[in-house]
Amino acid sequence: MRIYQAKDYQEMSRKAANIISAQIIMKPDAVLGLATGSTPLGIYRQLIDWYNKGDLDFSEIRSVNLDEYKGLSADNEQSYAYFMRTNLFSQVNIKPENLYIPNGLEEDIPKECSRYNNIIKSLGGIDLQLLGIGNNGHIGFNEPGEAFETETHCVKLTENTIEANARFFASIDEVPKYAYSTGIKNIMQAKSILLAASGKAKAEALYKALYGPISPSVPASILQLHNNVYIVADEAAFSLIREKGLLPDQEA
Numbered sequence: 189m190r191i192y193q194a195k196d197y198q199e200m201s202r203k204a205a206n207i208i209s210a211q212i213i214m215k216p217d218a219v220l221g222l223a224t225g226s227t228p229l230g231i232y233r234q235l236i237d238w239y240n241k242g243d244l245d246f247s248e249i250r251s252v253n254l255d256e257y258k259g260l261s262a263d264n265e266q267s268y269a270y271f272m273r274t275n276l277f278s279q280v281n282i283k284p285e286n287l288y289i290p291n292g293l294e295e296d297i298p299k300e301c302s303r304y305n306n307i308i309k310s311l312g313g314i315d316l317q318l319l320g321i322g323n324n325g326h327i328g329f330n331e332p333g334e335a336f337e338t339e340t341h342c343v344k345l346t347e348n349t350i351e352a353n354a355r356f357f358a359s360i361d362e363v364p365k366y367a368y369s370t371g372i373k374n375i376m377q378a379k380s381i382l383l384a385a386s387g388k389a390k391a392e393a394l395y396k397a398l399y400g401p402i403s404p405s406v407p408a409s410i411l412q413l414h415n416n417v418y419i420v421a422d423e424a425a426f427s428l429i430r431e432k433g434l435l436p437d438q439e440a
């Protein structure tokens with residue numbers, strides 16, 4: 189596990205974008221596993237900036253998103269498909285036929301899950317999986333208690349996650365209660381993983397993920413067992429780890 193320390197959100201975003209950019213340059217047809225939420229916004233902005241400067245080419249890149257709310261269409265402004273289009277895909281030269289995201293409107297859960305697992309397999313697996321981390325240690329929508337061997341599945345969101353995501357909706361009642369999510373097994377099969385975190389609210393989850401026992405009660409703790417993980421976080425997110433004297437003394 190490699191740990192990259194950043195002073196703030198902006199620096200975290202640039203360092204994380206550097207890792208994604210290195211992947212794109214070294215393998216122009218890489219399969220990127222992408223995430224939504226507040227954390228990757230700055231990373232996507234940085235990638236778009238480099239694309240605009242002619243430093244990055246997405247024309248052969250394939251992307252597989254982690255998750256999608258069940259019940260929302262790709263046109264719904266709260267859907268993750270909409271988020272990805274607005275915040276990244278429409279601003280770079282990635283091809284629409286190379287973008288994959290679970291279909292929130294599919295009612296047949298086993299059918300959608302196996303379709304999505306098959307897509308990941310047919311692409312040859314994920315080269316670099318970008319992750320945020322929930323305040324409760326979730327990755328994707330894999331909530332505490334989720335079995336580590338799960339592949340794409342339909343998740344009942346916890347109250348904690350519904351509350352945390354309510355900020356994107358007009359009211360908490362509008363937050364969907366279910367989501368399709370790739371599973372811990374899909375995430376762990378990625379060749380490399382980049383976990384980004386920013387802000388004090390993530391400090392405890394990050395500490396437990398990196399230094400706590402490996403347990404389904406903190407889904408991100410499984411990352412300790414992956415042999416190619418990059419952690420990029422800012423001072424606030426690393427604050428508890430630093431307080432405990434566990435932060436490596438290195439600056440990257």
Ligand code: F6R
Pocket residue numbers: 222223224225226227228254255319320321322323326327328329
């Ligand atoms: C998003 C996702 C979630 C988020 C996590 C952190 O696709 O799968 O696991 O990464 O909830 O969200 P933010 O970045 O909004 O704090």
